[in-house]
Amino acid sequence: MSKEIKKLDKNIFELKCSAFKGEGYTLWKLRKNWELITGNIIAEKSEPKNLYMRELTINVHDPVIHHSIVSYSSIIMKKINEFFQGNVVEKVEVRKINRNSRRNILDLSKQEKTGNTLKIIETAEKKNSLQEKELELSNEEKEKIKENIDKIDKKYENFAVRLKEIAENNRKREKYLLSSGFIQCSECGKIFYPGGNEKICFNCYDRKESGKIEAMAKLLTEMPLIGERDAVRRTGTDAYTYYKVRDMLAQRVYSDLFYFCMEKNLQIQGNEEWRDEIRKETIVDFEIYVKNYIDLKIGTDNMEIFSKEKKKLLKKLNNDRRFKK
Template sequence: MAEKLSNVSEMIDVAVGKSRRLKEGILKADWEKIVGKICEKCQPDYIKDGILYIKAEGNIFIHHLTLEKTNYINKINSYFKENVIKDIIIKTGKLDENREEYLNHEVKKEKKEENTSILEKEQVNLNILEKIAYLQKIAIEREEYLLSQGFKKCKICGMLFEGEEEFCRVCLDNGNAKKYLKSHEQQNKGEK
């Protein structure tokens, strides 16, 4: 029968103790705290049967990690307050591109602030209706610009496209252009 847990902290400890994937995620998130500056040149890959597999950018980093292996095993096990890792295997490999998501949290915040779009900066205090009106204005300006640059607007779906036809490639391919022309022919006949 399941144990009764008295608080959230206990629940988290039990979940971490049972989940290998959660341990891997925690290791990745706190990798810099565990290994220090070398975290920029290596990363934990996965844990299997008590063995932590690490990717490193080159042999010099493998050498360093191998020399410090016992130290890192002890740090990781004390970090989890249980014997999670009994050995470490280090291999050369390309580091994941998304590893910046869990490293350098302060740098990440700064980069995010730098990359904040003009739209976000201008709309901080706008309510939802003002935001919609602003987006509509931008869309109209974009459409006018593209039309002035030689783009055409599909008579059926309204998509902007480049070409000599009256219809976009999608409407031509799915037969909507033929249907449109046929219905307009019938309307023109009915008017005469």
């Protein structure tokens, strides 16, 4: 019995090791498709650096892009998981990296050798800060801020002065961002950096997309055999959402099926005397998983198509199981 336990422990250990190898492959694939996922503007100034236990580290070389990624990290994480059709990233850590740091140090050392130590190389953030300070507000903007501040009770005069300063600085920053390529969202009015021809911010876009996906997912879960036209008409969405949600739901079932098979294989290997009983119990659940997957993936009750898809599914399961090893 002790040998069987050791064998089971070994299989579990190998399964964990294969998961880490899988993250290495995921990171490689993420780097190859980073521009496709985030857009060329963000991709130029950032890179996925590390992926460990589903925590992704992103290095960013630009303060403006850093602010955008931090603000919308949940959206980027969602896009990554949608790209991989699975929950590969659960947390995002964004690190600001100054590419000029090393160059500045080298330049400084050269200056020390020549005796010229007066030259100072400013970082991008300091330049941005100076540019913001140089911006001037119009009289109309100043008057509007003053009108709002004057509404505060006179006994809070010190607070009002500070609030006015903050309001003016915020307005200067907004003007600076708008002059640097940022735009104002047509839905909520927030300022954001567009990845292309977007008119609405990531949050508003995500809210709209989430609503479409949620409506379609609910319908397909209840009626997996429904056709494209009927589904689009009932949910008020589009064909892209229909097929995208089908793939997402099918991928979730496949992930459950894959780990179900891995778990049952470990149980069978570790319990030789109960092997036949476990197999009998597994067959019923396995067939349910298979039917759910094909119903969501294809959406047909044609038995010929069902048989072909089942063969493809079994082949995919075997290939993925070998890859995990």
